Amino acid sequence: MTMVRLEKVNKSYGNVVALHQVDLSVEEGEFVTLLGPSGCGKTTMLNLIAGMIAPSSGRIHIAGKDATDIPANKRGLGMVFQNYALMPHMTIFENIAFPLRVRRMRSAEIKKKVSEVLDLVKLPHIANRKPQELSGGQQQRVSIARCIVYNPSIILMDEPMGALDKKLREQMQLELKRIHTELKITMLYVTHDQEEALTMSDRIILLNDGEVEQMGSPEELYFQPCSSFAANFLGDSNLMEATVKEMGKTLKVALCSGDEIWTRPAAFAAPGQKVKAMVRPENVNILRPEQQANGFDNRIKGTAIDSIILGGVIKHYVRLEGNATVVAQELTRTGRRALTPGEPVELAWRQDDTLVLPLVGKVVA
Numbered sequence: 001m002t003m004v005r006l007e008k009v010n011k012s013y014g015n016v017v018a019l020h021q022v023d024l025s026v027e028e029g030e031f032v033t034l035l036g037p038s039g040c041g042k043t044t045m046l047n048l049i050a051g052m053i054a055p056s057s058g059r060i061h062i063a064g065k066d067a068t069d070i071p072a073n074k075r076g077l078g079m080v081f082q083n084y085a086l087m088p089h090m091t092i093f094e095n096i097a098f099p100l101r102v103r104r105m106r107s108a109e110i111k112k113k114v115s116e117v118l119d120l121v122k123l124p125h126i127a128n129r130k131p132q133e134l135s136g137g138q139q140q141r142v143s144i145a146r147c148i149v150y151n152p153s154i155i156l157m158d159e160p161m162g163a164l165d166k167k168l169r170e171q172m173q174l175e176l177k178r179i180h181t182e183l184k185i186t187m188l189y190v191t192h193d194q195e196e197a198l199t200m201s202d203r204i205i206l207l208n209d210g211e212v213e214q215m216g217s218p219e220e221l222y223f224q225p226c227s228s229f230a231a232n233f234l235g236d237s238n239l240m241e242a243t244v245k246e247m248g249k250t251l252k253v254a255l256c257s258g259d260e261i262w263t264r265p266a267a268f269a270a271p272g273q274k275v276k277a278m279v280r281p282e283n284v285n286i287l288r289p290e291q292q293a294n295g296f297d298n299r300i301k302g303t304a305i306d307s308i309i310l311g312g313v314i315k316h317y318v319r320l321e322g323n324a325t326v327v328a329q330e331l332t333r334t335g336r337r338a339l340t341p342g343e344p345v346e347l348a349w350r351q352d353d354t355l356v357l358p359l360v361g362k363v364v365a
């Protein structure tokens with residue numbers, strides 16, 4: 001069953017267009033992430049689905065029914081916020097029991113339910129504490145417990161890990177994945193953090209300035225971005241201006257440096273057209289004298305600008321003729337040295353790892 005479906009949804013605040021002609025759907029049991037930079041309309045989208053605000057036009061369907069005019073508290077949704085929103089004077093037990101008391105559940109059943117969800121979020125011993133006696137991570141678990149305790153059909157989360165430090169955030173991401181797998185509940189999760197989206201999602205909906213840029217599995221978005229925006233937002237990429245030379249089973253393009261490289265075929269491209277050629281830094285190799293160049297379709301010469309060691313990976317910045325910069329990324333290994341600025345370098349990568357994208361806008365599927 002389709003749990004959420006937006007049909008040509010528009011939302012403006014005065015002159016500000018927050019969402020434009022949004023069509024999307026979330027299937028039952030899916031973990032879907034709304035991803036995009038700050039201000040692109042993620043919170044607006046979640047609030048529209050939750051029923052906190054109304055669309056300027058378009059329809060919102062929830063669990064097969066048109067819910068556009070149904071008030072928030074009748075939509076059967078759960079919401080988890082970034083600031084936890086726990087009630088400070090109540091114990092954890094009472095915080096979690098609250099939505100059940102509102103629903104007039106019997107007290108023996110409430111006790112059982114609360115203890116079940118506290119087990120699920122791995123906090124069985126804290127029922128009698130107050131929120132301020134818990135760490136940020138524990139409070140976030142409690143707010144998740146309070147949301148799942150009344151079995152909402154969909155859980156909406158707006159940047160719920162925003163206030164946690166990196167280590168804790170990674171731990172909570174895995175926890176949330178586990179809870180999703182155990183309960184098979186539909187989750188719609190908002191984040192501006194690409195790693196978080198890649199870690200948790202069955203599907204990612206990438207938003208750009210109020211419009212859906214691309215939707216698909218993490219793999220699809222990573223390996224087949226539809227635009228420069230998508231290529232840049234998920235992972236790092238080298239985007240080089242180029243002109244289409246030859247078409248066929250593969251494509252040949254000329255870079256501004258004059259070098260010609262082979263790319264994957266692209267239906268939209270025509271000879272003479274200006275495009276962007278894209279290759280991920282991790283696919284670009286620095287050819288060393290001892291290394292065989294076999295298997296690399298593209299080889300170009302450049303000059304080292306600098307190298308930066310970022311722990312597990314090392315990034316090499318190389319300037320091409322005509323001033324474009326290409327980044328090559330390698331795993332840091334003992335003996336692998338940084339490049340000396342000014343040193344001549346040969347870069348090599350595979351045609352299969354090279355895409356062409358439109359200069360502006362996106363590839364329409």
Ligand SMILES: Nc1ncnc2c1ncn2[C@@H]1O[C@H](COP(=O)(O)OP(=O)(O)O)[C@@H](O)[C@H]1O
Pocket residue numbers: 013016017018036037038039040041042043044045
């Ligand atoms: N209540 C509001 N009044 C006016 N403009 C708003 C309001 N809420 C959001 N906006 C604007 O709508 C756009 C989308 O905002 P928002 O949905 O909060 O983005 P995100 O959650 O992706 O950061 C932004 O330009 C923001 O300034």
Ligand SMILES: [Mg+2]
Pocket residue numbers: 042043044
């Ligand atoms: Mg927001």
